[in-house]
Amino acid sequence: MALFSIPGFVFLFVSFLLLGWRVDSEPTQDKQALLSFISQIPHENRLQWNSSVSVCNWVGVECDSNQSYVYSLRLPGVGLVGQIPANTIGRLTQLRVLSLRSNRLSGGIPSDFSNLKLLRSLYLQNNRFSGDFPVTVTRMTRLSRLELSLNNFTGKIPFSVNDLTHLTGLFLQDNGFSGNLPSINPVGLVDFNVSNNNLNGSIPKTLEKFPKSSFVGNINLCGGPLSPCSPFFPSPAPSPSSNFPTNLVRKSSKKLSTAAIIAISVGSAIIIFLLLLFLLLCLRKRHRRQPANPPKPADRSVVAETGTSSSKDDITGGSVELERNKLVFFNGGVYSFDLEDLLRASAEVLGKGSSGTSYKAVLEEGTTVVVKRLKDVSVTKKEFEMQMEVLGKIKHENVVPLRAFYYSKDEKLLVYDFMAAGSLSALLHGSRGSGRTPLDWDNRMKIALSAGRGLAHLHVSGKVVHGNIKSSNILLRPDHDACLSDFGLNPIFGASTQPNRVAGYRAPEVVETRKVTFKSDVYSFGVLLLELLTGKAPNQASLGEEGIDLPRWVQSVVREEWTAEVFDVELMRYHNIEEEMVQLLQIAMACVSTVPDQRPAIQEVVRMMEDMNRGDTDDGIRQSSDDPSKGSDGHTPSRESRTPPAAVTP
Ligand SMILES: *[C@@H]1O[C@H](CO)[C@@H](O)[C@H](O)[C@H]1NC(C)=O
Ligand SMILES: *[C@@H]1O[C@H](CO)[C@@H](O)[C@H](O)[C@H]1NC(C)=O
Ligand SMILES: *[C@@H]1O[C@H](CO)[C@@H](O)[C@H](O)[C@H]1NC(C)=O
Numbered sequence: 207m208a209l210f211s212i213p214g215f216v217f218l219f220v221s222f223l224l225l226g227w228r229v230d231s232e233p234t235q236d237k238q239a240l241l242s243f244i245s246q247i248p249h250e251n252r253l254q255w256n257s258s259v260s261v262c263n264w265v266g267v268e269c270d271s272n273q274s275y276v277y278s279l280r281l282p283g284v285g286l287v288g289q290i291p292a293n294t295i296g297r298l299t300q301l302r303v304l305s306l307r308s309n310r311l312s313g314g315i316p317s318d319f320s321n322l323k324l325l326r327s328l329y330l331q332n333n334r335f336s337g338d339f340p341v342t343v344t345r346m347t348r349l350s351r352l353e354l355s356l357n358n359f360t361g362k363i364p365f366s367v368n369d370l371t372h373l374t375g376l377f378l379q380d381n382g383f384s385g386n387l388p389s390i391n392p393v394g395l396v397d398f399n400v401s402n403n404n405l406n407g408s409i410p411k412t413l414e415k416f417p418k419s420s421f422v423g424n425i426n427l428c429g430g431p432l433s434p435c436s437p438f439f440p441s442p443a444p445s446p447s448s449n450f451p452t453n454l455v456r457k458s459s460k461k462l463s464t465a466a467i468i469a470i471s472v473g474s475a476i477i478i479f480l481l482l483l484f485l486l487l488c489l490r491k492r493h494r495r496q497p498a499n500p501p502k503p504a505d506r507s508v509v510a511e512t513g514t515s516s517s518k519d520d521i522t523g524g525s526v527e528l529e530r531n532k533l534v535f536f537n538g539g540v541y542s543f544d545l546e547d548l549l550r551a552s553a554e555v556l557g558k559g560s561s562g563t564s565y566k567a568v569l570e571e572g573t574t575v576v577v578k579r580l581k582d583v584s585v586t587k588k589e590f591e592m593q594m595e596v597l598g599k600i601k602h603e604n605v606v607p608l609r610a611f612y613y614s615k616d617e618k619l620l621v622y623d624f625m626a627a628g629s630l631s632a633l634l635h636g637s638r639g640s641g642r643t644p645l646d647w648d649n650r651m652k653i654a655l656s657a658g659r660g661l662a663h664l665h666v667s668g669k670v671v672h673g674n675i676k677s678s679n680i681l682l683r684p685d686h687d688a689c690l691s692d693f694g695l696n697p698i699f700g701a702s703t704q705p706n707r708v709a710g711y712r713a714p715e716v717v718e719t720r721k722v723t724f725k726s727d728v729y730s731f732g733v734l735l736l737e738l739l740t741g742k743a744p745n746q747a748s749l750g751e752e753g754i755d756l757p758r759w760v761q762s763v764v765r766e767e768w769t770a771e772v773f774d775v776e777l778m779r780y781h782n783i784e785e786e787m788v789q790l791l792q793i794a795m796a797c798v799s800t801v802p803d804q805r806p807a808i809q810e811v812v813r814m815m816e817d818m819n820r821g822d823t824d825d826g827i828r829q830s831s832d833d834p835s836k837g838s839d840g841h842t843p844s845r846e847s848r849t850p851p852a853a854v855t856p
């Protein structure tokens with residue numbers, strides 16, 4: 207009789223509940239706050255927030271992913287007028303981003319903004335706010351970007367700005383701030399601007415690293431990038447209200463008494479003398495700091511000790527005058543050091559290549575980066591910057607990110623992430639036979655595949671030719687995922703100054719054309735696969751070692767049907783991998799074809815490797831026959847999805 211079985215009824219009921227919940231899912235308290243904001247503030251009729259629609263769908267409002275709070279509120283240029291009403295926006299306690307820029311808001315910032323404890327970006331520029339620096343914002347301790355420019359704020363900039371320890375950008379320009387600049391010093395501050403205010407006094411040391419254009423338009427500001435402060439007067443242009451010196455000059459301009467003239471001349475002479483003395487002292491000090499023979503980055507065996515500052519190996523050899531503050535960062539926020547920090551870092555030579563020397567630099571704050579000092583760059587600054595722009599955009603888990611670059615006449619530097627696990631070359635060829643754990647087959651396969659994916663990303667998404675694939679440019683993460691480094695640098699060396707790339711990896715046509723292409727990358731990648739399979743390093747003419755032309759050697763051996771002979775003896779202890787090794791060998795041989803057009807595209811190579819008939823992965827089956835504790839864990843490498851740390855700026 208029953209129309210519904212009980213489970214069916216329960217199912218319907220539950221789905222009804224779920225549906226209802228989904229429709230109603232919106233942060234109602236945040237909605238109330240926004241409704242009371244919009245009803246109280248005069249605005250041009252550009253915002254039509256419909257209260258019967260979810261707040262998360264309103265113009266300018268963004269909720270978090272499960273719609274439980276308002277995440278950001280962006281209302282730029284919508285014609286808001288007057289004071290921000292209290293007890294409205296201040297109730298959005300989960301807010302991360304607030305933009306009210308380019309309106310006609312006036313008055314102060316409501317004190318209940320101090321409830322916005324999670325706010326990361328506050329954009330209030332280009333309004334008519336006035337009054338003292340809003341101290342409520344210094345309680346938003348997560349704030350990373352504070353924009354108050356183009357308003358009518360006055361009074362002093364408070365020292366409590368330093369409470370904002372996460373600050374990366376502070377924009378106070380085009381206001382009426384006055385008094386001295388406090389010593390503002392959040393570690394991550396990279397953007398700073400106080401130009402066009404009424405500030406006076408000297409620029410504190412902590413802010414000297416910012417360019418002149420961060421300070422201009424304050425007639426009484428001195429020091430740092432601006433003209434030096436006179437050591438005798440606190441301000442270079444004393445105000446009329448100040449005492450003795452001005453009064454003297456004032457009177458004298460009417461009618462100079464002889465006594466005044468003498469006083470002035472003697473005074474000036476003393477001042478000039480003292481200034482000269484001061485200059486001389488400065489010069490000597492500087493001279494002493496620069497060693498006569500700048501320490502040359504020595505060969506790879508030299509490792510600068512860290513710790514004592516006297517033994518630091520100076521990255522630039524100490525001999526060049528570096529332009530200030532021209533370190534250009536990509537995807538800001540990851541690192542927060544400047545050029546001077548970099549130059550102060552203790553450095554250790556990692557390797558010398560044909561395009562320059564790489565250093566491991568440990569900054570005072572503890573960050574470790576790799577700095578590559580390029581030599582023989584032959585393009586203009588503009589071309590250099592354009593190529594860096596392209597390379598800086600490349601993001602892939604199998605490509606070492608380029609973080610920053612520096613270009614001056616004498617010095618070109620690139621900054622990369624440091625990969626502690628070292629290079630494939632070191633792992634494969636370093637101290638062979640001396641008791642090290644050999645690189646097992648699964649890990650070799652993992653390296654081949656991840657390096658291939660990185661290269662495919664460069665080619666397909668980045669449209670960038672790597673140009674220098676070799677095992678020492680394949681860096682490894684601790685789990686043996688490969689990361690390509692040193693990519694895309696060929697365009698900055700003109701055709702005539704192309705560095706001598708390691709011969710063993712160079713495609714035959716490149717010797718003639720001196721031009722690297724996608725196809726020549728595939729050739730080099732093929733050599734890399736052969737290196738993984740054979741355990742033999744290709745011909746390294748630069749090291750003067752006796753090497754072999756790996757592709758030709760493999761071809762000759764395989765032709766005589768000794769295929770098994772080509773494989774690395776270290777692989778011989780793993781069972782049941784011959785078939786896979788032969789498959790990879792065939793892929794590698796296709797890549798090292800002498801005719802460029804016969805080489806597959808890298809995407810194709812990756813697909814072939816992915817499709818390889820990977821053998822039995824039961825535990826133990828691929829274990830080393832003589833030492834089960836070493837080598838493979840028997841699992842096919844599973845690809846974890848590795849998401850890079852989320853960007854802080856939403
Ligand atoms: C508000 O949204 C409801 C439901 O979508 C719609 O019926 C109504 O016309 C909207 N009101 C205005 C003023 O747009
Ligand atoms: C929102 O989702 C996150 C995970 O995605 C979860 O931790 C959190 O509890 C959820 N919040 C609500 C209110 O559902
Ligand atoms: C700033 O204040 C001054 C005087 O108090 C006023 O003349 C000027 O219009 C104000 N500027 C803005 C953008 O409101």
Ligand SMILES: *[C@@H]1O[C@H](CO)[C@@H](O)[C@H](O)[C@H]1NC(C)=O
Nearest residue numbers: 384385386406407440441445
């Ligand atoms: C700087 O300006 C403030 C007020 O604007 C004034 O009181 C102070 O004397 C000035 N300092 C100097 C060194 O001129």
Ligand SMILES: *[C@@H]1O[C@H](CO)[C@@H](O)[C@H](O)[C@H]1NC(C)=O
Nearest residue numbers: 379380398399401417419420
């Ligand atoms: C600072 O602001 C002024 C005025 O808006 C601008 O001209 C200048 O380029 C800015 N400087 C920096 C370093 O952003």
